[in-house]
Amino acid sequence: MTDTVLTNAWILTVDETMTIHARGWLHISGDTIVALGDGAPPQVPNAEIVDMSGDIVMPGMVNTHCHMAMSLFRGLGEDVDDRLFRYMLPLERKFVSPEMVRAGTTLSALESIMGGVTSIADMYYFETEVGHVIDRAGMRGIVGQTLADFDAPDHKSFDAGFALVDELADTFADHARVTASIAPHAPYSTGPAIMERVAQWSDDHPGLPVQIHLAETEPEIAWAREKYGLSTVGVTARSGLLKPSTIAAHCLLIDDDDIAILAQSGVGVAHNARSNGKGGRGMARVEDMRKAGIAVGIATDGPMSGNTLDLFAQFGVVSIFAKILGHSRKPMPTKDVIRMATIEGAKVLGLDDRIGSLEAGKKADLIRISLAAPRLHPIYDPYSMLVFAAMPTDVCDVMVDGNWLMRDRQVLTLEPQKVLADALAVADKFRTEIAAIDAARQKE
Amino acid sequence: MTDTVLTNAWILTVDETMTIHARGWLHISGDTIVALGDGAPPQVPNAEIVDMSGDIVMPGMVNTHCHMAMSLFRGLGEDVDDRLFRYMLPLERKFVSPEMVRAGTTLSALESIMGGVTSIADMYYFETEVGHVIDRAGMRGIVGQTLADFDAPDHKSFDAGFALVDELADTFADHARVTASIAPHAPYSTGPAIMERVAQWSDDHPGLPVQIHLAETEPEIAWAREKYGLSTVGVTARSGLLKPSTIAAHCLLIDDDDIAILAQSGVGVAHNARSNGKGGRGMARVEDMRKAGIAVGIATDGPMSGNTLDLFAQFGVVSIFAKILGHSRKPMPTKDVIRMATIEGAKVLGLDDRIGSLEAGKKADLIRISLAAPRLHPIYDPYSMLVFAAMPTDVCDVMVDGNWLMRDRQVLTLEPQKVLADALAVADKFRTEIAAIDAARQKE
Structure with a gap:
């Protein structure tokens, strides 16, 4: 069982009372969140410690x-x-x-x-x-x-x-x-x-x-x-x-x-x-x-x-x-x-017993939002920032079931260049047909 | 007078007929666009040649x-x-x-x-x-x-x-x-x-x-x-x-x-x-x-x-x-x-004689949109891509009056870290007052 402790995180748990841990830590064991809180993180033997640098951590x-x-x-x-x-x-x-x-x-x-x-x-x-x-x-x-x-x-x-x-x-x-x-x-x-x-x-x-x-x-x-x-x-x-x-x-x-x-x-x-x-x-x-x-x-x-x-x-x-x-x-x-x-x-989706909030016992599906971009600041309310100012490009890390799918915007489970090339190779075959449909429409 | 020639650009001119140069070039002299078109770029003595790598170039x-x-x-x-x-x-x-x-x-x-x-x-x-x-x-x-x-x-x-x-x-x-x-x-x-x-x-x-x-x-x-x-x-x-x-x-x-x-x-x-x-x-x-x-x-x-x-x-x-x-x-x-x-x-703004489209005689106010992000593809229509899929983070280069304000997402005229620090230093002074307003509101 791999243990990971995220530290120095601005954790939006999205639990029932919308608990926020402003200088939070979150302990993951295997695919599951085992504990989280504010203040000094627990000492977990052999755990990987990942410093979130004050960034937001929220449910995927x-x-x-x-x-x-x-x-x-x-x-x-x-x-x-x-x-x-x-x-x-x-x-x-x-x-x-x-x-x-x-x-x-x-x-x-x-x-x-x-x-x-x-x-x-x-x-x-x-x-x-x-x-x-x-x-x-x-x-x-x-x-x-x-x-x-x-x-x-x-x-x-x-x-x-x-x-x-x-x-x-x-x-x-x-x-x-x-x-x-x-x-x-x-x-x-x-x-x-x-x-x-x-x-x-x-x-x-x-x-x-x-x-x-x-x-x-x-x-x-x-x-x-x-x-x-x-x-x-x-x-x-x-x-x-x-x-x-x-x-x-x-x-x-x-x-x-x-x-x-x-x-x-x-x-x-x-x-x-x-x-x-x-x-x-x-x-x-x-x-x-x-x-x-x-x-x-x-x-x-x-x-x-x-x-x-x-x-x-x-x-x-x-x-x-x-x-x-x-x-x-x-x-x-x-x-x-x-x-x-x-x-x-x-x-x-019928999955709220397993995911959707950061709580002990739930699966470790979470994301980190980088606060590096000047356009996000000042932040008086993190929810307002997320809803009206943040963008997908601010997401820097993504974890599902305790596994990192993306770190520092590098996707680990897919090869972006190959994925795009494969997609374009298929889409290029549509272009003649699309041009014909466009032309027929413009004639009308 | 500095001359710059942008080459290999997908130019959306936004002129009267919405001319597009799919493999376009654009010649800037000083603060002004002097010519643009499709195909082989002109030979301009002493000009800086900037390859746009097939990216979109459009009016700022x-x-x-x-x-x-x-x-x-x-x-x-x-x-x-x-x-x-x-x-x-x-x-x-x-x-x-x-x-x-x-x-x-x-x-x-x-x-x-x-x-x-x-x-x-x-x-x-x-x-x-x-x-x-x-x-x-x-x-x-x-x-x-x-x-x-x-x-x-x-x-x-x-x-x-x-x-x-x-x-x-x-x-x-x-x-x-x-x-x-x-x-x-x-x-x-x-x-x-x-x-x-x-x-x-x-x-x-x-x-x-x-x-x-x-x-x-x-x-x-x-x-x-x-x-x-x-x-x-x-x-x-x-x-x-x-x-x-x-x-x-x-x-x-x-x-x-x-x-x-x-x-x-x-x-x-x-x-x-x-x-x-x-x-x-x-x-x-x-x-x-x-x-x-x-x-x-x-x-x-x-x-x-x-x-x-x-x-x-x-x-x-x-x-x-x-x-x-x-x-x-x-x-x-x-x-x-x-x-x-x-x-x-x-x-x-009363500036349409000077800016707003890429045409000979207008000021060189233009931006380059990087097409690197997989989420932008496939592109069947560049306007649809810009309106419904592109984001500010896709803008990579920005020019006003023939001067680059940003290249490869590095702003050249301002120091981003200092700008943010200065802004937060001022905003931090508001927080006590804001907390008081928030508290008064929540009491009601």
């Missing part, structure tokens, strides 16, 4: 919804309303392969680590590849095999999709950091019958989360209303799919009744602020959901929608949306943003 | 509204609705001095340069100090002496304020990069009579801009309506203060009639997206103003309101606000965001 951040492989489509079709049908689906049908998923997911894992994200919930295709990438990168992940009716790249029928889910669950059974998940794409693209089958699968596989896009778009709302006389949340609830192990992404177009249903179900919500905003779709009622007792985490969405894989880029937007909706500075104080990015995100 | 960015010295109050009173009266005014009355202004403005100049901002419009107190800091930092700036009726830190009467403005104008007469400006705080805090006097001063000093906060808060709207039966834009227009040399910050709470008045006047608008959002105040109608022909630039506001001094942090919010207001992905395409950050911002 949790990205509650992503499609990591889509980094290879980053920034495509911005400013185009029918981007889904014009760019995304045609490109996915043509190019998504195990190799593409591996290359894109690895690029995203690299970026996630460099931005301080230690846990991520992903849903995409060939998801076993995603699990292997997250395993190798040393991150923690919920990997969800997508099920959908729209000619998905890796399954031509729901039966074939369920077979992929079973394979995924077998592959990562008992893995310490990678958890398999079943991911029906959305209510409208799977339908009540398949959602019921997913709910049954979920009952048969306790501990494996469900992931679904929910109440994200207006056509989805219209579909539920016209076909079932219900909200899309209502249709999903009736299918038995809203349960504590469910991660519902977006929950943007919801009313008070929907919030009550979501709260009652114990579902966790992934708030994709920038993605919703970039789509011109609106501002999710996050404060209302949280007041109703729903755990809401922060999410980047896929990099074709949200562009980047760090939560810092979300923080400002998460905060601003809440303040504009509440017409006041008070909603979503900076402390709450950091809670959402850590312990509340962990709760959404 | 323009921050159209700021209170630079307030970096020393960065992040204070977040989430507090009466922050202005509880924190800002008491702290300003007690602590604003020439030394404080010098230290805070220098910290902000450092951050601005490191974030790719080459021109800035500032309004604050002891503004002659601000001009000297901008001069020494090598930046370009509009420096506005604030006039206000609320016991300002550097003048106890409007007459004294006008004397400071005159002194400022004398000090920077004929300066190549620093332009004096008169800055009535806001319509409600100066009143029509003083606004008329400012308009007269402005007529007497052609080329020196007026800066004013306009239509930012609800009490301001109520003041104008109750006292004059007009909108605040209407009151200001009637005072003669809306003219092409006026920079109107915010223009948030405006209606169609106000937009028509603003457009007719030729005023430029500084859009403070994050500051407005953080205040819970709303989303300015930027697309409507631009469609009416009003030049709108991007602005950070002071770091107590907006926290950071780079425009990258604004880009996502500027874009998202427009898309949410338009309920579509189409409004505010990424190209337009970059235009606002450069040539349109330059127009707001």
